[in-house]
Structure formats: C-alpha cells, structure tokens
Amino acid sequence: xxxxxxxxxxxxxxxxxxxxxxxxxxxxxxxxxxxxxxxxxxxxxxxxxxxxxxxxxxxxxxxxxxxxxxxxxxxxxxxxxxxxxxxxxxxxxxxxxxxxxxxxxxxxxxxxxxxxxxxxxxxxxxxxxxxxxxxxxxxxxxxxxxxxxxxxxxxxxxxxxxxxxxxxxxxxxxxxxxxxxxxxxxxxxxxxxxxxxxxxxxxxxxxxxxxxxxxxxxxxxxxxxxxxxxxxxxxxxxxxxxxxxxxxxxxxxxxxxxxxxxxxxxxxxxxxxxxxxxxxxxxxxxxxxxxxxxxxxxxxxxxxxxxxxxxxxxxxxxxxxxxxxxxxxxxxxxxxxxxxxxxxxxxxxxxxxx
Numbered sequence: 137x138x139x140x141x142x143x144x145x146x147x148x149x150x151x152x153x154x155x156x157x158x159x160x161x162x163x164x165x166x167x168x169x170x171x172x173x174x175x176x177x178x179x180x181x182x183x184x185x186x187x188x189x190x191x192x193x194x195x196x197x198x199x200x201x202x203x204x205x206x207x208x209x210x211x212x213x214x215x216x217x218x219x220x221x222x223x224x225x226x227x228x229x230x231x232x233x234x235x236x237x238x239x240x241x242x243x244x245x246x247x248x249x250x251x252x253x254x255x256x257x258x259x260x261x262x263x264x265x266x267x268x269x270x271x272x273x274x275x276x277x278x279x280x281x282x283x284x285x286x287x288x289x290x291x292x293x294x295x296x297x298x299x300x301x302x303x304x305x306x307x308x309x310x311x312x313x314x315x316x317x318x319x320x321x322x323x324x325x326x327x328x329x330x331x332x333x334x335x336x337x338x339x340x341x342x343x344x345x346x347x348x349x350x351x352x353x354x355x356x357x358x359x360x361x362x363x364x365x366x367x368x369x370x371x372x373x374x375x376x377x378x379x380x381x382x383x384x385x386x387x388x389x390x391x392x393x394x395x396x397x398x399x400x401x402x403x404x405x406x407x408x409x410x411x412x413x414x415x416x417x418x419x420x421x422x423x424x425x426x427x428x429x430x431x432x433x434x435x436x437x438x439x440x441x442x443x444x445x446x447x448x449x450x451x452x453x454x455x456x457x458x459x460x461x462x463x464x465x466x467x468x469x470x471x472x473x474x475x476x477x478x479x480x481x482x483x484x485x486x487x488x489x490x
Contacts, residue, residue: 138484140477141203144216148202148227151220152193155228156271160186168274188256188264192231195247201340202227204481208344208358211474221280222347225272225295226340232268233302233336235261240310241398269299281347290346298335298342305332312401316425318409325403329367337366357464361478364461369485371454374402375447376488381438393434399424403453404446411444451486458482 157164160182166172202223206216216223237243238251239261245251253261273295276288283291308328312320341362345355374395381393395402405424409417423429423437441447461482465475 140207141198141200144203144206145199147217147220148199148223149193152224152228154221155224155274156186156189158186158190184260185264185267188235188252188260189231189268191255192235192246192252195249197231197247199227200481200485201230201336204337204362205340205344207474207477207481208341209348211468211470211478212344212348212350214348219281219344219347221275221278222343225275225343226336228268228272229299229339230336232265233306235265235268237306239265240306241313243394243398245394283347287346287349291343294342294346295339298339301331302335305329305335308332309400313399313424317421318401318405318424320401320406322403322406325401325406326367329370330363333370334363334366337362337369354468357468361461361464364457364464365482365485368454368457368461368482371403371450371457372486372488374400374404375450375454378404378438378441378447381434382442392431393429393438396424396434396437397429399426403450404441407446407449408441408444411446412440416440416444454486458486 160178162176162178165176165178165181169176205223205226206220209216209219234246235252238246239253239258243251244254249255251261252264256264273292276291279288305328308324309332312318312328338359341358342355345358350358377393377395381396401424405420408420412420420437420440423433426433429437459482462479465478468475470478
C-alpha cells in the first residue's frame with residue numbers, strides 16, 4: 137500500500153494544482169470564480185488562500201483518501217486517471233478540516249511545523265480552511281467525467297449529507313475536551329470517530345461508486361469498508377500520539393503528548409479510566425482537565441495509559457474494525473489484486489509508525 141500511495145501522490149498534487157494553482161493570477165480567478173464586479177486583488181488572494189493552503193499540502197500527508205478513491209475507481213473497472221480530478225475532492229476537504237480543527241484545538245504544530253493559524257494568523261487560517269470546503273465542489277461543476285445529471289446530483293447530495301455529519305463529530309470532540317470529566321463511553325467515542333473521520337472516508341468510497349454508476353448495495357458496502365477503516369485509522373492516530381511521546385514511534389509531526397495536552401477524550405483514555413485504580417483515574421482526569429501541563433505531568437498521564445494496557449486494548453479494537461472493513465468487501469466482485477490492496481490498507485492504517 138505504501139507503494140500505491142507513493143505512486144499516485146505526484147499525480148494527485150498535480151490535479152490539486154489545476155484546481156488551485158500555486159500562483160494565482162487574474163486569468164485564473166476569472167475562469168474559476170467568474171468575472172469580477174470591479175477588480176480582484178490577485179496578490180491578496182495569493183497570500184490569503186493559495187500560500188497557506190499549499191504550505192500545508194507541501195508539508196506532507198499521505199494523500200490516502202485521494203489514492204483510496206482511485207483504487208476504488210479501478211476496482212469498479214474504470215480508468216483511475218480519467219477520474220483524477222475527483223480524487224481532489226476528499227483530499228482538499230480533509231486538509232480544510234485540519235486547518236479549522238487546529239484553530240479550534242489551539243494546536244501548536246501540524247506536520248512538524250507551526251500550525252497555519254500561528255504562521256498566518258487565525259483569520260487567514262479559518263478563511264482558508266473554510267474555502268477548502270467549497271473549492272472541491274467546482275470539480276462537480278466542471279464535470280470532467282461528463283457524468284449524467286443524476287450522478288452529479290447524487291454526488292452533491294452525498295457530500296451535503298456526509299459533511300453535515302462530519303461537523304456532528306467535531307462538535308462532540310470539542311465538547312468532550314472542554315469538559316472537566318470524561319463522561320462518555322466506548323460507543324459514543326466510536327460514533328464521534330464515525331462522524332468526524334469516517335464521513336470523510338465515506339465520501340471517498342461513495343463518490344467513487346456514484347460517479348462510476350454502481351448499485352446502491354455496492355455503494356453501501358464500500359462506504360462501510362471506508363468508515364470502519366477510518367475509525368481504525370483514528371484509533372491508530374491516538375495510539376501513535378502516545379507511542380511517539382513515549383519515544384516508541386517515528387516522527388509524528390505533532391507536539392509531545394498532543395492529545396493529553398489538549399484534554400482529548402480518546403479510546404485509550406476511556407479504557408484507562410475504567411481499568412486503573414481510583415487514585416490513578418483521578419490523577420488522569422486532573423491532568424486532562426488542566427489548562428496547562430508540564431512535560432512531566434504529560435508523561436505521568438501517558439504512563440497511566442500504558443500501565444493500564446490501554447494501548448494494546450485500543451490496538452486490538454482497531455484491528456477488529458480493520459477485519460470488519462475487509463468483511464464488507466469480501467463478496468464484491470473486485471479484481472483479486474485490488475482486493476489485496478484494499479485489505480493491506482486496513483492493516484496499514486493500524487500498523488503504520490508515522
């Protein structure tokens with residue numbers, strides 16, 4: 137799967153640059169946004185939109201959503217290159233949510249560098265992040281695949297549905313890390329992941345199914361595969377945050393103890409609070425609820441997570457979700473090589489080290 141990601145990333149970035157060039161000029165602005173009523177300030181738009189967006193994109197990111205979309209298109213018997221512009225939709229949406237999420241979480245670091253709101257200001261970052269919810273819709277307007285009207289409408293309606301649920305997930309996440317005590321259970325946490333992370337993955341799968349004209353039952357199956365894979369990915373992210381901070385993973389590109397520092401409710405935290413002794417549970421709650429923590433206090437919380445077996449518990453749950461994802465596509469008539477790559481991807485999201 138790593139090879140597939142590396143193979144397609146340059147093509148995905150080139151497609152994104154067609155949608156949003158690195159260098160904005162009046163000709164592009166008029167062709168993309170329509171004729172100005174008076175006159176565009178291309179220099180200002182360059183500094184406020186293109187520069188910060190490409191700053192984030194150039195820092196890395198695996199582009200797995202875009203690549204997974206292309207793998208699905210291939211699985212449905214179509215040429216992935218013919219639908220490459222559509223791969224930009226989930227990738228740009230994902231990066232837009234990252235920018236807004238970092239502002240809301242008051243994050244310091246993203247992909248190893250200052251979060252965009254620290255580099256460009258909160259106003260620029262929020263505007264750029266919000267713009268990235270709408271830029272991808274232009275792909276459907278331009279209709280590079282010459283889709284029938286009913287498929288374009290279905291794609292619009294799908295994006296509206298899934299993006300609305302994305303904000304439900306973010307709302308739950310924000311609420312929980314602003315509360316002094318963890319009050320949610322495993323099922324509520326998984327639902328938050330299904331909305332916040334899973335809906336973006338469902339967009340990947342459903343978009344590929346819609347534009348290639350797949351029946352509803354196939355669309356549902358690949359959407360369920362993508363959702364469960366994304367939840368496993370989120371749990372893997374939570375695990376990496378702890379293991380990186382304990383010095384047992386690669387360069388994760390985030391601040392030391394990022395999730396604990398932000399007071400995040402994760403599956404590891406929920407498990408640790410249920411399984412640790414009362415004194416440790418109370419101490420973990422105190423650290424998570426604090427406005428500021430020292431590195432020593434962060435390490436204390438991470439140690440509690442480790443000693444209660446919460447890392448392994450979370451990994452086992454992620455592997456179960458990965459297995460459920462593979463089961464969703466078992467009956468679909470995909471090429472064996474594509475099925476293998478889709479299966480490998482469910483393992484990659486859990487076992488990766490960055």
